Amino acid sequence: NLKGTYWEYPEASGQKYYYCETTGDGFKIGQIPDTYSGASAYIYQIDESNQYVPSVMVYAPTTAPTPTKMPLIGSTTPVPTVNPDNQDPTTQTPRPLSFNLVEENPLLFITIILAIVFSIALVIWSARRPRFINTIISDSPPSPPAMSEVSTQTEAMADKYCIFCGSPNRDCAVYCERCGKQIA
The missing domain is CATH 1.20.5 (Single alpha-helices involved in coiled-coils or other helix-helix interfaces)
Structure with missing residues (x-):
């Protein structure tokens, strides 16, 4: 006794066969397209021998399971234990991470x-502090080097002189080897 459209086959036999129709674009459910109006329906016989039957085996239980009862030990109502060290939790406002670590x-x-x-x-x-200090800076002006010292120094040194103390320096020097000030 389902509601909906159905056919009786054979006609006036009282056997009801329901059908499902599909419609095209723009049609409402239950509306037959114009191409099928007035046409006869295809009726297929239902043959149970041609039906697909899945191979599912259902086993019936042999005996009904019975729950096991646990023996009661002591009283039937639980008694709350009181622990004096256990305090109820209190709400605290969280502090920033840095204050907690400190x-x-x-x-x-x-x-x-x-x-x-x-x-x-x-x-x-x-x-x-200066990077290269080989000698102690004195308040007295430097004495001019002897002539023999100048000739040996000029062979090893280039023409790079300190503008502050006048001493010759190596060609690659950035700071004076005597006073430690930067060579311009």
Whole structure:
């Protein structure tokens, strides 16, 4: 007793066969296209011997399973245990990560700060001192070198003289070997 359109076959036999129709674009469900209106339907006999029957085996249970009962030990109602060390959780507002780390290990935080300050001071100190100092700078003006010293030095040295102290330097020197100042 399904609702819908059906055919009776053979006619007036009382046997109902339902059908499904497909329509083309622009048609509503249940509307027959104009090309099929007035035409007869194809009726196919239902033969159960030609039906596909899957090979599924269903086994009926032999006996109904019975649940096993666990023996009750002690009272039937649970008794809550009280632990004086266990406190109820309290809500806390989360703090930024940096404050938690400083509070948990302040010695590590202080060590890191001191290492940063020391490395900055070391960089500043090494940048200020001259790089090449071979002799101690004296307040007295330098004495002119002897003639024999000048001839041997000019063979090994080029014509690169310090404008501050007047001493000859190697051709590749950037700083004066005597006073340590930069050669222009």
